[in-house]
Amino acid sequence: MVGSVVASALSLVVAVSPAVPQAAAQTGRAPRRGDAAEVRLSPDARLGLGMGLGLTGGLTMGTGIGLALRDRHVYRTFVPAPNNAAYVAAVTATNTGSGMIGAGLGLGASALTAGLGARDRALWSEVAVGGTLAIAGVAWYVTEWQRVQKMLYDGGKDDAALDLRPMPREAAAAAFIGAGVGLAFGAGVALLTRYLVARRLVRPGRASLAGAPLGVGLVARFDFRLAMAAASRVLLPGLVAAALAAATAPGCHSSGCRDSDYACAALADTNTSGEPETTTTETTTSTPPLTTSTEPTSTTESPPTCGDGVVAGDEQCDDGNDDDLDACKSDCTPTACGDGVVQAGEECDDGNGDDSDTCVSTCRWARCGDGFVHAANEECDDGPANDNQAYEGCTTGCVRGPRCGDALVNGDEDCDDNNTDETDGCMSSCVEAKSCLQVKTALPEASTGQYRIWPEALGSENSVDVWCDMDSDGGGYTFLKVDTEFGLESDKGAKKAEEVCKKYGMHLLVTRTPAHVMSSYKVATTANVAPVGGGTVPAGIDYLAILAIYPTTPGATCEMKALNSTDCPGWRAGDDQPYWVRDTPYADQPDADHCAGCSMIYKWNPDGTAKSYTTVSFGEGASSYRFLCDVGDKHP
Numbered sequence: 001m002v003g004s005v006v007a008s009a010l011s012l013v014v015a016v017s018p019a020v021p022q023a024a025a026q027t028g029r030a031p032r033r034g035d036a037a038e039v040r041l042s043p044d045a046r047l048g049l050g051m052g053l054g055l056t057g058g059l060t061m062g063t064g065i066g067l068a069l070r071d072r073h074v075y076r077t078f079v080p081a082p083n084n085a086a087y088v089a090a091v092t093a094t095n096t097g098s099g100m101i102g103a104g105l106g107l108g109a110s111a112l113t114a115g116l117g118a119r120d121r122a123l124w125s126e127v128a129v130g131g132t133l134a135i136a137g138v139a140w141y142v143t144e145w146q147r148v149q150k151m152l153y154d155g156g157k158d159d160a161a162l163d164l165r166p167m168p169r170e171a172a173a174a175a176f177i178g179a180g181v182g183l184a185f186g187a188g189v190a191l192l193t194r195y196l197v198a199r200r201l202v203r204p205g206r207a208s209l210a211g212a213p214l215g216v217g218l219v220a221r222f223d224f225r226l227a228m229a230a231a232s233r234v235l236l237p238g239l240v241a242a243a244l245a246a247a248t249a250p251g252c253h254s255s256g257c258r259d260s261d262y263a264c265a266a267l268a269d270t271n272t273s274g275e276p277e278t279t280t281t282e283t284t285t286s287t288p289p290l291t292t293s294t295e296p297t298s299t300t301e302s303p304p305t306c307g308d309g310v311v312a313g314d315e316q317c318d319d320g321n322d323d324d325l326d327a328c329k330s331d332c333t334p335t336a337c338g339d340g341v342v343q344a345g346e347e348c349d350d351g352n353g354d355d356s357d358t359c360v361s362t363c364r365w366a367r368c369g370d371g372f373v374h375a376a377n378e379e380c381d382d383g384p385a386n387d388n389q390a391y392e393g394c395t396t397g398c399v400r401g402p403r404c405g406d407a408l409v410n411g412d413e414d415c416d417d418n419n420t421d422e423t424d425g426c427m428s429s430c431v432e433a434k435s436c437l438q439v440k441t442a443l444p445e446a447s448t449g450q451y452r453i454w455p456e457a458l459g460s461e462n463s464v465d466v467w468c469d470m471d472s473d474g475g476g477y478t479f480l481k482v483d484t485e486f487g488l489e490s491d492k493g494a495k496k497a498e499e500v501c502k503k504y505g506m507h508l509l510v511t512r513t514p515a516h517v518m519s520s521y522k523v524a525t526t527a528n529v530a531p532v533g534g535g536t537v538p539a540g541i542d543y544l545a546i547l548a549i550y551p552t553t554p555g556a557t558c559e560m561k562a563l564n565s566t567d568c569p570g571w572r573a574g575d576d577q578p579y580w581v582r583d584t585p586y587a588d589q590p591d592a593d594h595c596a597g598c599s600m601i602y603k604w605n606p607d608g609t610a611k612s613y614t615t616v617s618f619g620e621g622a623s624s625y626r627f628l629c630d631v632g633d634k635h636p
Contacts, residue, residue: 043117046115046116046117047115049114049115049189049190049193050112050114050115051115053107053108053110053114053115053190054107054108054111054115057103057106057107057110057111057182057186058104058108059104060100060103060104060107060182061100061101061105062104063100064096064097064098064099064100064103064104064178065097065101067096067100068094068097068098068101069097070093070097071086071089071090071093071094072090072094077322077330084152087152088152091152091167091170094171095171096174098172098174098175098178099174099175099178100178101175102174102176102177102178102179102180102181102182103179103181103182104178104182105178105179105182106133106178106179106180106181106182106183106185107182107183107185108182109126109186110126110130110182110185110187110189110190113187113190114186114189114190120191120194123190124187124191126184126187127183127184127187127191129180130180130182130183130185130187131180131184132180133176133177133180134176134177134180134184135180136176137175137176137178137179137180138177140176141170141173141174141176141177144173145170145173147166148166148167148170151164151166306318306330306331307322307332308320315332316328316332316333317332317334318332329341337349337361337362338352338361338363342363346364347359347363348363348364348365349363355372355373356372357375358374358376368381368386368396368397368398369383369384369386371384373398374398377398378398378399379394379398379399379400380394380399381394382394387401388401389401390402391403391410391411392404404416404430405418406418409430413431414426414430414431414432414454415431416430422451424452425451425452425454427439427442427443432454432463433452433453433454434453434454434455434456434631435453435456435476435478435631435634436451436466436470436475436476436631436634437476437478437631437633437634438633439451439453439470439476440468440470440474440475440476441476446468447470448467448469448470449467449468449470450465450467450468450528451466451467451468452464452466453466453478453631455504455631456505462504462505464480464504464532465530466479466480467479467481467523467528469519469523472513472515472516472518472519473512473513473516473634473636476633476634478506478630478631478634479519479523479529479628479629479630480504480506480532480629481523481529481531481532481543481626482497482500482501482533482535482627482628482629483531483532483534483535483536483626484500484534484535484626485534485535485537485625485626486533486534486535486536489534490623491623491625492546492620492623492624492625493546493619493620493622493623494508494546494547494548494599494621495597496620496623497546497599497624497627498574500533500627500629501627501629506629506630507574507575507629507630507631507632508546508547508548508599508627508628508629508630509544509547509627510547510548510549510574510575510577511547511579511581512577512579512580512634512636513580513636514580514583516580517581517582517608517609517610518608520628521544521604521608522608523543523628524540524541524543524544524628525540525541525543527539531626535625540626541603541604542624542625543624543626543627543628544602544604544627545601545602545622545624545626546599546601546602546621546623546627547579547581547599547600547602548573549571549574549581549599549600550571550572550574550597551570551571551572551590551596552569552570552572553570554594554595555592555594556571557590557592558570558571558589558590559585559589559590560585560588562582562583562584563580563581563582563589563590563610563613564580564581564583565579565580566578567583568590571590577632578635578636580636581602582609586610586612586613589615590613590614590615591615593615593617594615594616594617595617595619595620595621597620597621598615598617598622599621599622600613600614600615600621600622601616601622
């Protein structure tokens, strides 16, 4: 193709070059001064010439547009070798159409110039410009043609990314060539017409739009002998050059493909790379009788091609177009919600299954009440179950409804302080803490320290600050410090101390285990939580001076027995639960010299162990301004 285009351009230059000396020699006379004079055509002749060239240009452009549009749906989708014969044909048709469109534009330009009666110099300028455009287009076309041929042959054989840009550039180069050839050709026809008139090989007549022959636009009588001689000198070199170009143009031949002709190689690869077509026929004849059997012919079929309009192979559909908005997409799969293409009946389709974005998996825009939580605008969405009154539910505005943590006491909540501080009396579960054991049970990771609780006996009307031992015996011991030494208050025996503890929903302390004894001693002797009761002494051993451990019956003793519920059943805890003070006997205590409901007086060693305990038989028994209260729900 490249060689033929170059040869056509060269023959055109030869055909329209000045031929005054040659014409004079052909007619057997010497050139005269008037030979070089410019010939001016009559208005009728110019009109006929322009109309003829314009008609030719219009037909050429229309044909080119038809070729370019004919296979556009095939041209849009690249198909690599070896099964791309239809695609190669589409590329060829597109390039040919582009060239013809360019040629039509060039002829139209030259028709305008010739019809307006431009001088010879202007026409020669058009020849030069057209030739330059054609030569530049040829150079460009050769470059892009080689790239396209290589792509057609190599595309798809490896996984390298394809660059499809050379194909439209090749079509553009073809348009350049066509424009140059059309412009030069039209100008050449105008010059040739003037040349023939100057040499009297044709006499211009009146213009006839209906009978304008092939762009010349003249009704004239020819001297056939002289016209044929001039035409042979002018056209013969061009015909020879075109024949040579066609002979040397790269293409597919019976002897093989030329170098760099990748399209030919692709076609050859199509015929040789697959299984050869095989036909098997077996005939068996016997006499008598005569029997003939013929096996069916088997032919290797080409693999299915998506877009050919035929459903084959693993294709689910094939409507022969690349319209993704109809029922069958360009990859031969049916359209469906989630394929990334918005179809009829869909509001959106983002091709993912994320129900938290603006387009949910049902191909509808996210909205409150659809049952999907739109992360950007919604806190919740229970769909039809949205209810403004449902506890821990979701409102019709897709915000969380009444719930623990909204700072409002709703439903069965005891409290709601909208925080996660478990020491402030209202736990994060919106339950008021009744004891340290309750906190430890709800929060196993809770640590020893000061807590606020709402003792059950107080009906959640009052709260107190207590010390919670969250470690000893698994944790959960509650300690409330009481100091009644203020004003005219007197010290308290066990009975009065029990009445004071009861005001806070508790009992006078009963030590339960060795670990509990050590923990009680540490709490009593450490300034850790402020006391209640009016006094202000933060710590002291006298907080353990009395305990709620009493004789079961008057006169009961535990002489030479350790003071604990196992070794000394004659004494009991105020709540009748196990108690423990020490595991070794102390002198003759407790003896029979005591009173009912009276506490002994306890003294303690610096290491936290009981040093002594002695019964007191008068008054309320042993008494103290300071003592410890306990909820009493933590048992060994």
